[in-house]
Amino acid sequence: MSGATGEGHRPDASTVAARVGAFSHRSRRRVDPASLPEVRSSRDGSMRPARRAAVAVVVLDDPTRGPGVLLTRRTSKLRDHPGQFALPGGSLDPGEDAVTAGLRELDEELGLRLGPADVVGLLDDYPTRSGFVITPVVMTTSAPLDSLAPSPDEVARLYHVTLDELDVEPNYLEIPESDRPVVQLPIVGHRVHAPTAAVLLQFTEVALHGRPTRVDGLEQPVFAWR
Numbered sequence: 001m002s003g004a005t006g007e008g009h010r011p012d013a014s015t016v017a018a019r020v021g022a023f024s025h026r027s028r029r030r031v032d033p034a035s036l037p038e039v040r041s042s043r044d045g046s047m048r049p050a051r052r053a054a055v056a057v058v059v060l061d062d063p064t065r066g067p068g069v070l071l072t073r074r075t076s077k078l079r080d081h082p083g084q085f086a087l088p089g090g091s092l093d094p095g096e097d098a099v100t101a102g103l104r105e106l107d108e109e110l111g112l113r114l115g116p117a118d119v120v121g122l123l124d125d126y127p128t129r130s131g132f133v134i135t136p137v138v139m140t141t142s143a144p145l146d147s148l149a150p151s152p153d154e155v156a157r158l159y160h161v162t163l164d165e166l167d168v169e170p171n172y173l174e175i176p177e178s179d180r181p182v183v184q185l186p187i188v189g190h191r192v193h194a195p196t197a198a199v200l201l202q203f204t205e206v207a208l209h210g211r212p213t214r215v216d217g218l219e220q221p222v223f224a225w226r
Contacts, residue, residue, distance in 0.1 A: 010163055013067060013140055016059060016207040017120040020138045024121030027212045031125035031133045039131030053132040054101040055089030055196075057123070057203050058112070060160065061142040068162040069200065070110065070148075071188065075156045084224065085192045087199060091132070098122065102137035110158065111149030114139055123202050128195050129220050136199045138207070159188045161200075167208055170201055172218075180219035194220040 011019070033050035041048050061067040074086050088109040092101045099119055107113045123136040150158045165187060172181040183198055184191040192200070198215040205213035 011208060013059065013061060016067075017140055019207050019210050020121040020123070020203075022121075023123070023206045023212055024138075028122055029124040029214070029216070031127050033133045036127055036131075036133070039129075041131075048131065050127065050131045050133055052092045052098070052135065053090060054092060054098040054105065054135045054137055055087035055199060056102040056106040057087060057136050057138045057199065058106065058114075059138070059140045059163075059207075060112075060145065061140070062145045062160060063142075065145065065160055065162055068160045069166055069203070070112075071159040071161050071192070071196070071200075072109065072150070072155045073157045073159075075152070075154060085188075085190065085196050087136070087196055089134070098135035099137055102135075102139075106139075109151050109154050111151070112141070112143070114141055123199065123206065124214065124216065126195050126198055126216065129224065130226060134195055134199070136203070138203065161187055163208060166200060166204055170197065175219070175222065177222055178219045180217055182221050183215070183218040193224060194218055195224070 033052055036050040038047045038049050058070045059067050060070055072086050072088060074084050088106045089102060090105045099116060103114055118139045118141050120138050120140055123138060126134045128134060145160050148158065168186055171184040171186060175182055183194050183201060185197040185200055198218045202213060202215045205211045
């Protein structure tokens with residue numbers, strides 16, 4: 001799928017926005033949570049239907065580092081997916097759409113308040129093993145990275161992954177529990193897994209290379225199924 005292009009061929013912010021916007025309007029795949037099977041809740045063991053969630057894929061143009069995507073590592077005290085790499089996001093509240101939820105979660109987690117005018121488009125819905133349909137909301141802004149205020153209750157560490165750092169070859173692993181390959185992105189000195197890796201891979205393909213690559217055939221590691 002992805003392949004490094006070299007810094008001299010890196011698209012500018014307007015090209016990234018145009019590519020994501022075109023993909024969002026012409027090619028984006030939507031998934032209805034009602035079409036998915038119920039999952040067992042990790043909290044009380046009961047069965048529940050799939051729910052909608054949103055993540056913010058923020059292309060932040062830092063005056064020193066240039067444009068890059070914001071990535072977090074969740075604190076170990078969170079009830080869901082503690083210590084995992086993640087994009088700012090969460091479940092939709094009643095009455096919210098994906099854009100509204102993505103903007104709200106970004107403000108709550110990183111203290112970055114953006115508006116609908118900063119949203120350039122949506123990527124494919126990604127159904128997770130834990131019973132969510134994630135809608136990635138892509139937005140762009142210019143701000144110093146050190147002006148952000150990550151919530152200590154939710155964010156253990158904030159990363160700014162430049163577009164060059166993000167444009168790496170993914171790893172694919174076979175596991176006995178699934179016939180789909182597990183995807184990993186070797187970034188920030190770690191191996192980031194799906195769903196975050198799948199979302200970032202599609203963003204890289206669409207925004208940096210202009211390729212409408214699908215990622216719904218990529219699996220999460222078993223530890224993220226709950």
